[in-house]
Amino acid sequence: MRFYPQGYGSRETGLNGERGNDNVFASQRGTRKLNIMKRRRFLNLLLTLLGLTTVGSIVYPLGRFLAPPGEKGKSKQVSLKRSEIPAGEAKDIPFAGMPAMVINLPGRGFVAFSRVCSHLGCLVDYDKVRNRIFCPCHAAVFDLEGNVVTGPPPKPLQKLPLRVEGESIVIG
Amino acid sequence: MDNEMWAKIKNWLEIRIGLTELIQTQLTEYRVPKNINLFYTLGFVALVFFVLQVVTGFFLLFYYIPHSETAFRSVQEIMSTVPYGWLVRQMHVVGSTLMFVCVFLHFIAVLFMGGYKKPRELTWVVGTFMFFVTVVFCLSGYLLPWSQMSYWATTIATTMPTAFPYIGDMVGNLMKGSPQVSGLTLNRFFALHVTLLPLILVILIGLHLFLVRRIGISSPPFGNVEEAERSWTEYHHVSHPNGHPFYPDFVLKEVVMLMIFFAVMFFIISFLPTLLLPEESNIAADPFKTPAHIKPEWYFLAPYQMLKIIPNKFLGISLQIILSLLFILWPFLDTKEEVNILKRPRLLAFFVLGIFLWVVFTIWGKVS
């Protein structure tokens, strides 16, 4: 039996043609080589799986991120009849999940606002006696354009798009 | 794709661009030093993180509105309404900090391993400019969400230059576009952050990589130092014929480091989501109300604290300038040929002291 130092040669048969199973070291080398191959294959498989999972976990969210918003993205329009709001009166309507109001201003037509005060969120009311919009929480006064006249609100009242189509008023 | 098809494609490319030779010279037979260590992978990781920033930043642009009245709202929409918008934004925020950390570690590694020495001085200088561009990236990006934190941290940062005599106020106004931080500041920071800075950094990266490849990778000074890189009198490319092949050996090392950084990024996103987004970042900017404890972002804490403890404004700023010049021109200040820092205990002490002071100032800036 010849002595082959470990790691020398990488063939299953010895350099002089001995068969693998004649040589303990050759078969040891063979097993080692097989183990390395198995290990490599397993790791490659594992990494491919993990890699694909990563790609999937990026592609799916990216797709949802880029896609146009669903039904919820478009605000639903609200419509009501002109006759529901007598002149000088206001009507509360829900719009896009927030309280809103439509005012029939004498001589100026219809106008719609969000009722959420831009200060801390209290609901404002139309004061037809003094021709203004008033918040009962901290006495904020808005004019009929929604601008702040006096009080703590930092921004004007949110005005909602409104158009009159024949006998109906459409908001949104 | 079956093997025949693949072979056909490879052949098509081969006759046009010499694919085989390309793969050989750039990947499989391009060799890196035998004693290369994990620190050498940091440059690659920094590059990938920059690409990540560009990609996440690009997607954020789909929903972000760069106007003082809508910026904050648009960012909140990204965080709460847009599907997985939170993921994109968090990756951009955490990614930017990690990129900074990576660049910083890369700088320290090069410093400690003498990679800036002859003939690589130019690579170092280009690297320092890349660092400064990264800092400006961070500064400009920080303002974009238009939160209380953004607004006031930017106010401090744009007032620091006013300590300069004569030109200080002009520089401050140029940065802000108005006497106070305003929508005009937002617009110009946005323009910088999204167009000019990426362009400049890409050019610098190209230059940096060209220099690294053209000169040849340095060997770490520890372990078996293969070749003597001294006495440079004419150009020759530094090669490592007994080293490891770049592909697959070193590439695998780079990928491992990259995976570790990504794991850290997702760890922060899952378990510490408010680490970089404290409460002030969720309150819209209010120019009339200064929050109780405004601080610049963590990477500016050290210079900020340094400015605070030096009572003379001009001296404070000059010190910063001197330190920056020291940083940029270091290869021309330390021209000793000895690359192994362990053989130069005084220099080692100087480096360690410098880094220690930076850490101390950062922590001090945070707690004071």
Add this chain to the structure above:
Amino acid sequence: MRSMLPLFILLILPPAAQADWKEQFEKEFLTRPWAGVQVQRNVCIECHSSEMMKPEDRDIPRKWETSWHSQNGISCQNCHGGDPNDAENAMSPQRGFVGTPKPAQIPEFCGKCHAGILKNFLESGHGKALKTSGKGPNCVTCHGSHTVQKASIQIINEASCTKCHSYGRVKEMRQALLVTENRMNEIEKSLKELKTEGVFTEEEDKSLFSTQAEFRILFHTEDVSLVKKRTDEFIRKLSSIQAKIQKTFEEIKFRKNFSAFLMMIFIGMAIGFGLLAKTPKE
């Protein structure tokens, strides 16, 4: 170049040795209007905390600083009028100064801002008693003046209310308020928790505030049957806010799980690639 180090030290030591470096910095950097704590000069507070005032009144600015008004930026001139920036004309009627209201006028004084509450209070038993006989509780009786705190159900208690009459009807009112008040406190706590998790809760904050304010304005009518009648409506509003908050908590959990999942994958890949790197080549 080596001479730079001693020069460096020479430049730094003398200025650093100045003991008052902190004040110097504050003077040069922090006194700009944008920097540090807002340094707002208020002459009212300056005089009223000085020795010119009677000792028992010298405490008023300090008391005000503990109040909910102070925390929300409401200072002397917002209630009393006058000019806080001009010492000479600070208390001039031309600058809107109205002084201290008489007890029977206190509701109108506070109602300058709290208009909805004023309206209901004047129609209540307490309000009518105050206006007809001059004897009765006003705002300050229950809420204090300069020490006014955030409203809570604790203001209605046996000790305070039995000063003038029996506790029986008060107890009934307190019971009617309790469920709603508890819900509102629950929601406030949840919203605080959400904020620490980094969520922007402006819409829910506003909804809660609006419901709270409406409820408390209603209470000032002191009409137990009215409160009972409308309690359901308020509970419904609060429940819908709670449902939204619940959904947000679930979303946060989902995000945490999703990111943790990605983290695990990357850890797996780091280990996998690491092992692959260490696997010897054939």
